[in-house]
Amino acid sequence: MNRSGDVRLVGLWTAFLLVHLFTVVVGWVYPSQPMGDVVLVYEPWAASALSGGPIVGVTETWVYPQLALLPMLLAKALSLPLIPALGASSAYLLAWAAMVTALDAIAFGVLLGRSPARPRRVAAWFWILALLLLGPIALYRIDAVTVPLVVIAGLWLTRRPALAAALLTVGAWIKIWPGAVLLAAVVAFRVRVRMLLAAASVTAAVIVALYLLGARQEILGFLTEQTGRGLQIEAVAATPFLWLAVAGSARIEYSYDILTFQISAQGADAVGAALTPLMALVVLVIAAIGAVTAIRGADFSRLFPPLALSLATTLIVMNKVGSPQFQTWLLAPVILWLVLDRVRAKAPAGVVLALALLTCLVYPLNYDALLRAELLPVVVLSLRNVLLVVLLVLGIRALLRVPARPTSNTRE
Secondary structure, three states, X not given: OOHHHHHHHHHHHHHHHHHHHHHHHHHHHOOOOOOHHHHHHHHHHHHHHHOOOOOXXXXXXXOOOHHHHHHXXXXXHHHHHHHHHHOHHHHHHHHHHHHHHHHHHHHHHHHHOOOOOHHHHHHHHHHHHHHHHHHHHHOOOOHHHHHHHHHHHHHHOOOOHHHHHHHHHHHHOOOOOHHHHHHHHHHHOOOHHHHHHHHHHHHHHHHHHHHHOOOOHHHHHHHHHHHHOOOEOOOHHHHHHHHHHHXXXXXXXXXXXXXXXXXXXXXXXXXXXXXXXXXXXXXXXXXXXXXXXXXXOOOHHHHHHHHHHHHHHHHHHOOOOXXXXXXXXXXXXXXXXXXXXXXXXXXXHHHHHHHXXXXXXXXXXXXXXXXOOOHHHHHHHHHHHHHHHHHHHHHHHHHHOXXXXXXXXXXX
16 A cells, blocks of 8 residues: 555544544433443343343343344443443443444445545545444443444345355344345345345254244234334324324323334324334345346346445334434445445435535434424424434435346346
């Protein structure tokens, strides 16, 4: 690498570390406790498992896939030496931040390597800027653990497809959304049988391990737990009801069962109930479009990125839960799109950066005002939700425009 390349690499790593440091610190400064889930929910779950108490996902049904407990336990182990000086809560928060930063650094290193080409540098700057705009919610949630896993897996797909599929499956057993990227990879790549075998092997190993630990109906409990949720206020489909709340015709209520704020209004439950089957239908349609395009011989670098982004965005747009950390699901597909097809990724990347900023403006910066159904945060959230739909349209449009090659060039 020449001297200018060294300078660029140093600049990227410096910006990466500074943004992570800033994001960690503002978690303590911003309102609405953006790191609250880590210390109020994750740490007690980890402490209970380590002290012989109930183990979420094993002895009781849990809202997350079971491997989500592993990073929570790791953070607890890392926090133990810090407890005498800082106390249990502060120690766990710092351990969590250090763990996520380390995982991001590993993925950032895989992305850049020793001499990154321009597309990879652009993708790296996008990641840095997205973290800066999204704020502490990008680090202080379990979703943050899955982002670097998907980035690494996506970068390894063409050279190590089985390992990449295994890594994506691990990610899906932490938070479901990496499964959308795995589906896109299986549809778009010719060695799909190898990837399916790797994914099935990881899933089988997880299920056997859980069974041996005593889990039975709890194994798939993270799927059934979602059925009891109402329509969360930040969900895209909740936008009209938020405007009813501004007008006084709907209420925002807190659910102590799932620890979220939900819409209480006529028709809200029906909309929430319809979203999950609608999500499944849209996912199937998008996957079918991708499959037909793949059969016609589309190039992987053109097909995979918009397919992955469209599927991930569908999981957000059609979700009755609209948690702000869901925006992190968009980062890895855009990073991979910038690496594989930078020119066509510009518009989606710009939209995702805008989504990150708008999300931070809602949560944590104006969340209390949103709960009071004040006009400004409702306007900002509505704009964010409209942009999510725009992003989905951009992804599907790009998917439909992927050119085909002669089918004789394709093989299983």
